Amino acid sequence: MRLELKGITKQFPGVLANDAISIAVDRGEVLGLLGENGAGKSTLMNILSGLYRPDAGEILIDGSSRTFTDPRQAIEAGIGMVHQHFQLVPVFDVVEAVALGAESVSGFLGTFDRKTARQRVVELSERYNLNVNPDAKIEDLPVGVRQRVEILKALYRKSDILVLDEPSAVLTPFETEELFGIIRGLAEAGTTVIFITHKLNEVLEVADRITVLRRGRVAGTVDPKSATREQLANLMVGRDVELKVPKGPAHPGDVVLQLRNLHVRDDRGHMAVQDVNLEIRAGEIVALAGVQGNGQTELVEAIVGLRAVDSGEINLDAHSIKHVSPRHISNEGVAHIPEDRNRDGLIAYMTVAENFILDSYHRPPYSKGIRLDHKAINAAAEQAVKDYDVRTPGIDTYAGSLSGGNQQKVVVAREFSRPLKLVIAAQPTRGLDVGSIEYIHKRIVEQRDQGAAILIVSTELEEVLAVGDRVAVMQGGQLVGIVEGETATYENVGMLMGGVH
Ligand SMILES: Nc1ncnc2c1ncn2[C@@H]1O[C@H](COP(=O)(O)OP(=O)(O)O)[C@@H](O)[C@H]1O
Ligand SMILES: [Mg+2]
Structure with missing residues (x-):
């Protein structure tokens, strides 16, 4: 089916997450939706899947306008979502996980026809090369297979439009390659696919067309056959990137x-x-x-x-x-840039300047005897902000209010300052x-x-x-x-x- 989103707008408190976004995907096409963290990709897809209501804009399927007030309606319209964070119940086996929710709740508990469901799961798994054991328990499956179960679940519900939100985040490169094969197979069989990612190589490999989002807006749509990584990076951040x-x-x-x-x-x-x-x-x-x-x-x-x-x-x-x-x-x-900067790297309710001297406040030049030398601290923090291009209103700003990238620059500046x-x-x-x-x-x-x-x-x-x-x-x-x-x-x-x- 052909899908069009026209002028989709969604405001959250303080953030215009989607600002009049228009995209279109044809039947059998793979659209790569590329954008940085926070660009508005998941919000747009949550609107498409009926989880959020847009403030403005229109969803058109095969040319006719649709309104979804809850996810069930989107599923009935043929839209299948594989979310960024999986939603499978660990104690179920594959057949149960796939069929759950497709049946009515009472039907599922009462007269669930496992035999028919199992047969369809096996059929779909074979047709699309998903290679999933229908009787395996979800909790025993590796992440890559769990993801294929999510895809199975969407196919089981007869989705004509499949949305995959950052599917490769948890996959090995090999599993990612396999996933790309599955996506190509689905598209060839007529499924409309939206593949969301922030990885340049991936969209270039799997997409038929790439739309780039930046700060809630469409920054451009390009053809992967002629697009370069540099061009995509430029569209993503709005400037040239090495x-x-x-x-x-x-x-x-x-x-x-x-x-x-x-x-x-x-x-x-x-x-x-x-x-x-x-x-x-x-x-x-x-x-x-x-x-x-x-x-x-x-x-x-x-x-x-x-x-x-x-x-x-x-x-x-x-x-x-x-x-x-x-x-x-x-x-x-020894410098340590920790994996979880919010837990180990940075104290959100302290200022940029205070975070900058976290490990060294007890050492010269920042302390003289038992007293802190605020002038020296501020001068060093000002310099670090400049050297590391930390985008902050000032060194007295709370570190917690900076964007992730700028928080990380504060951590790196501190660790590399000796x-x-x-x-x-x-x-x-x-x-x-x-x-x-x-x-x-x-x-x-x-x-x-x-x-x-x-x-x-x-x-x-x-x-x-x-x-x-x-x-x-x-x-x-x-x-x-x-x-x-x-x-x-x-x-x-x-x-x-x-x-x-
Ligand atoms: N439920 C929500 N409430 C408030 N703000 C949100 C919500 N969901 C997303 N946002 C904000 O909207 C912006 C876009 O987020 P998102 O759509 O998740 O981006 P992406 O998926 O491209 O990383 C971000 O600034 C994010 O913090
Ligand atoms: Mg997202």
């Missing part, structure tokens, strides 16, 4: 960080890091790739002193830091706009060129390939491979991430 991290060859020096037979347990007592051996030298960037939840978080926490080591060694400049406190490790010249031996950066650009990513990457390379050893942990393959002088891959708690930066590719690193050695 996508390739400008970086000369590494000149590795002495070993700064050495991990030997390292074992670390997670919060539940499971061995999350198993027998990891790794050396990082001064002047090189090691990028640690892996799908979220493969031990990277625990590894980083152990290195910076936030988590106990089970067995093995962590050496900094050839002495053990295994039982050393986070503050002492930091004082040795001489460093080692930088541990966990997901340093997660959730940031392309412009801020460019900025932070440049600063990390700068630290490398000043002689720091760098470990970047990232689930984004693009980032890993852009910055890593060497790429290490973690899977199931183990280091399953190390690839030289020059020979690292989407394919060979992606295979390792997916557990193919």
Whole structure:
């Protein structure tokens, strides 16, 4: 079916999330909807799926105007949504999860015809190459398969229009490739597909047409056959962005960080890091790739002193830091850019200036004896705001009111404001706009060129390939491979991430 959204407008308190957005998708077409975090993509799709009512605008299906006052009406009109956060019930098996809600509630509990439902699930799974075991329990399925169950659920409801909201966020590169195959198959069979993402490579690969949203508006629509990554990035942020991290060859020096037979347990007592051996030298960037939840978080926490080591060694400049406190490790010249900046990196109700001196207020030049030198603090904060291009009304603004990208710049500015031996950066650009990513990457390379050893942990393959002088891959708690930066590719690193050695 042909879908048109015309002049869709949605105001939230303080944010015009959708500002007269018009898009169109034809039957059998894959429209890539590209935009930064907060551009308004999910809002637009929530309007299409009947979760939100627009303040203005029109939804047209095959030319006739439709109004949805609840999601059920959108489903009946043939619109299927695979949400950014899955909504499957873990204790159900696939047939139940797919058929639930398609039947009436009483019908489901009373006369649920499992045999017929199962048969349709099997049929759909085969027809679209979804490869889902109908009798498996949802909780036992890997994320990639759960997502295919969501797609099955939409198909089961006879969706002619399928919307996938950031579907690859939780997938391995291999699973993403499989998903793209499924999407192509659906489109060829006549399904209208809207594929939402903030990843440039993905839209270029899977979409027939790309519409870019920026700050609630359509910034442009382009043909992927002729579009470039640079052009898309420009449309996303409204200015030119350097996508390739400008970086000369590494000149590795002495070993700064050495991990030997390292074992670390997670919060539940499971061995999350198993027998990891790794050396990082001064002047090189090691990028640690892996799908979220493969031990990277625990590894980083152990290195910076936030988590106990089970067995093995962590050496900094050839002495053990295994039982050393986070503050002492930091004082040795180790910077930590934490994975969750809102939990560990930044204090929202403190000002930009206060956040800037969080770790160093007790040291000169910020304190004289027991007194803080506010003049010195303010001068340093003003300088950092300037150097790191932090967009803030001033240094007295509460850090919590800044955008994600600007909060992260405050964290990075603080961590990089002193001489460093080692930088541990966990997901340093997660959730940031392309412009801020460019900025932070440049600063990390700068630290490398000043002689720091760098470990970047990232689930984004693009980032890993852009910055890593060497790429290490973690899977199931183990280091399953190390690839030289020059020979690292989407394919060979992606295979390792997916557990193919
Ligand atoms: N339910 C809501 N209430 C208030 N503000 C919202 C709500 N949903 C989204 N927003 C705001 O609307 C803007 C667009 O958000 P969203 O549509 O989720 O963007 P995207 O999916 O492109 O990342 C953001 O500024 C977001 O904070
Ligand atoms: Mg979204």
